[in-house]
Amino acid sequence: MRDNIFVSELNQTYIEDLEIEIVERKGIGHPDSISDGIAQSVSNALCKMYEEKLGEGNILHHNTDEVQITAGDSDPKFGGGSVRKPIDILLTGRGIHDYVDENGVEYHFPLERVAIKAAKDWLKENIVNLDVELDTVIECKIGRGSGDLVNVFDRESAIPSSNDTSFGVGFAPLSETESLVLATEELFNSKEFTKKYPATGEDIKVMGLREKDKITLTICCGMVDKYVKNPEEYKAACAVLKEEAEKLAPKYTNRDVEVFINTGDNLDSDDEAGYFLTVTGTSAEMGDDGSVGRGNRANGLITPCRPMSMEATSGKNPVNHVGKIYNILASRIAAEIAEKIPEVKQVHIMLLSQIGRPIDNPKAASTQVILEDGCKLEDVKADIEKIIDEGLENITDIAQDVIAGNARTF
Template sequence: MTNATPDILRIHADQGNDIEALPYELVERKGVGHPDTMCDAIAERASSLYAQYCVENFGRVAHHWFDKVMLFGGEADIDYGKGEMTKPYTVLFAGKGAYSFGDHLIPLHDILFEATAKTLAEVTTGFEPHRHLNLRCEIVDHQGAGRGRSRYRPEELDDLVAIGDDRLVSNDCNLLHGYAPLSRLEIAVLRVEQLINGPEFKLANPDTGWDVKVFGSRRNGQFRLIVNMPFLGARIHSLHEYFARKDECTEQILVFLTELLGQAPELLVNPTDRNGRPYLTALGSVADTGDVGVVGRGNRLNGLITPMRSMSIEAPAGKNPLDHTGKLYGVLAHELATQLYTALGKPTETHIFTSKEAPLDRPDEVVIRLRDWTANAEDEKKIIEIVQHRLATMADITRTLVFTGITMW
């Protein structure tokens, strides 16, 4: 490496096997209607709306952590031609946040309700917030360890945080990882769920639900996918109709995957109905009948569960977007990997380690691994410039998280 390389940065050639060269690969994705994914989306939208409110009213953001969200499923009366909720979902928020800035009350409960209602309406069919949602708020504003005063009872402007404040430091010790590109199996698993829960498929198949879970395996060059996809009880009138509709949807999915992969994979849809019982829901999720969701139990930040890859167990959704490096560096790790892969044409892994109180633009270690790379000064210079620029512009990630949103599921 050149002398210009920062002492926190290490660049390594990775001479191991490419993921595509492994004889066996496994991938999973929990779809947008899965209770765990719902919780991730709710938590992240709540953080975004809360931060937006603070910026619009105070110019800065109050400290908050909405990353402890649980969804307790409701009850439903489901049969052929029937799908009615008889008990609502309960969504519990636990964490920390400010309820006021000085004398200005922050409508925290309203913000949380809005975030939850909008999210659930997007990933179910027929959801009505005031009928189907019970919200419990257990957000506290207590003083943290080692703090002279509570960060969650701000009285003065300096008690709030400006986006891009150069005094910001890491709130925690974190290990984050990213990689690019996705493998063929990873792309297939990701995109088939996006297909089923996308607008065109839902328009053509309005009787399908949203709690889609996809499992994929590859044995050498042979692909196998299992898709769990509920149907809406109110729109299915017999077991015969259920199986007929499942066959029609299976064919659409198979056509999509065959075109995507360049070969026809083995495809199994709704293996649970081999016992003769159909997969029916009221609103399109197993949350209709009591299943529970929790933040961080589902997809990793790239929307997949990839046990054969480097991946962090960090749960970024709902965490403070200004200084929680488990969230910020998680986004950075994946974006850096994609950017470096695009620039160098080599499959890339990124690994970032930071300790508590480290400046946001200077984590403890950044490790870049490039597949089949031969060290050379030109590439090293390019990598250094990209890494330095991204670390120097961490506030851009915060702004995107707050005002535009970054999908983490």
Template sequence: MLSIERDVRSVEDLPYELVERKGVGHPDTMCDAIAERMSRYYSLYCLQEFGGVAHHWFDKVTLYGGGADIDYGRGELTSPYRVKVFGKAAFRVGTAEIPVRDLMFRAAADVLREVTTGFDATRHLVVELGVVDHQGSGRGRSRYQPAGPEDLVPLRSGGLVSNDTNLLHGYAPLSRLESAVLGLENLVNGPEFKRRHPDTGWDVKVFGSRRQDTFSLVVNMPFLAAHIDSMDRYWARKAAIQTELETFVRESGIADFRMLMNATDRNGRPYLTALGSVADTGDVGVVGRGNRVNGLITPMRPMSIEAPAGKNPLDHTGKIYNVMAMRLAQQVHEKFGGPTQVHIFTSKEAPLERPDEVVVTAADADEAAVKALVESAVAGTDDLTAELIEKGVTLW
């Protein structure tokens, strides 16, 4: 059921706005990335070995940080990261075993290697499994205990139904503040910045607020202890980085702003880590506590509390419709301009191509054209599932 609402207000018209982004090296974001990589590796293995995907979900990942010896000019992990994954999955297809533990370890290791500096999985990682193959209420035995490849679901097989009851949201375009917050973290953790500033860490958190047209930005970014040999060196490097970030903000079109960098060092101690994250020293991460699908935490916007990372890409609408709502909002905005919101509601067992409700809020949109965009999107759920597995979609 599609409905179009015309009453939409731009977030730019609000007198006050707040936005946050947890960077790729933040423990919560690490968990999102690990959970999603686990789902992808598991799905790809099943496709390669059996021609279909076994039902699974790995969206309950936690990361218990390690321990580190940190001082000026020295940073070394002394206790490993511990990744715990809780969920459900098939452990075998008939008599053929699925190497779940190996897949989970490889997924965690690959992600952590990408978002830290100097990570060595053989020394720095322990993965603990809390995954079971128990049958759910109202489900057949073949769902998590398939007797053979015929019990698995091939890609683009059609006819699937929603695995849950979900409410999802998307909106477009990003506000000036949202673009600045997202852009700052993407810049600092981007490959070019890291090549120019190899002493910078990955656990970057950016906060932003706007009062009318005055902006305030807070950037927290650790440095790698091995590269910082004194407090004077720390202050110098921090000042250089902040100057570059302020230039980026000005060039993005924001003139009236102030920036606070590394508020934690107001106690006179530098913000240093061993590998680039507070996970080095025992901080904990959990799936779903960080960014939404568009990469931001936006309390002034409609925002789903679904944690899509690690969910089954075959039929879990908490993942599929989350991405769909965001993309639909962007498509409607690009076609008709103005602020756009998309809300999708579905109930358990509803066909994937027929969600219970789709509400599009756009002031100047043509109804027939919006209907065509929505119908194309929901008809393409099989393609979206294939994209999630084969190419990957960033959900944080």
């Protein structure tokens, strides 16, 4: 058992007993989430490019977690408007363009082409009403990696060395409010839902407020104008979202739930400017810029009542960047502890790295728990330590999970 695993009781109120809880989820069409999605898609594409040339598991140093979106300009209209100025998307970060292996074989990687294609593919898959070729301008400015970080990355070892002194956090289980907020956005952005209700754009933000035993959901959704012919159809589309959210709520909570949709609208207006209308389904077409790491954390939520890392998880390399790996791992370990040890009501995990140190051997792996009444820490401490130890033992599995799309980053 590692000697850097620390388990203690959490001196904090159980999340469901807090009088006020706030939870947010930015949907996949929010400009910040688009930045996250593109950043992660580019990183995955670079990983695959390196592996195709160098062999499975041979991923070169890169970080693509600096995507910036500058909003375009559009003219949404009931029945269908137009994009007047395309969205500017800047891909930045670091990567390896040229490489010489131990046998002196030189490799030259088409990094820019691969990155731009990955960005376009993600947009086409996720923002379905966006004409990627006409309504976006994608520029790649991914530079060469810093020598010291590349050196840390290239050190020969079965276990990669951490490229940063940083920390990752995770917690479990999700509260009722957290689960409901996450599920609501995922429902509205599911392929089945948008096929049935095509007016629903991908730019959805769900804000949850729990006041004791009442949950309020404030949902903002950019409606796609070509599927909404007039204010009456717009109001009907909003009514569908309200009804579907109310139907979903009992699956996650017995508390009273009140739902509001697009509260910024001026429903007495016949002018499109009074409604959250979009041409493409995202406010990136006109109203909002976006950046990586400004939205959801690695578990898909923004949770000010919980421990959070400010790291941008999306786009960081999955091999040795602990800003990505430790946030994913901490969430997984927390979920496993909550699932397998019923005496644990709530668990917080913090993993602290030290640059140059093997990623499976953090400087500290701290776990804090709230236990069920009558349970003592010594009753569960060994089981908790075992789960943490096994998680760290298998930490290198995260890289392939990320590349395969089996690990959430935003």
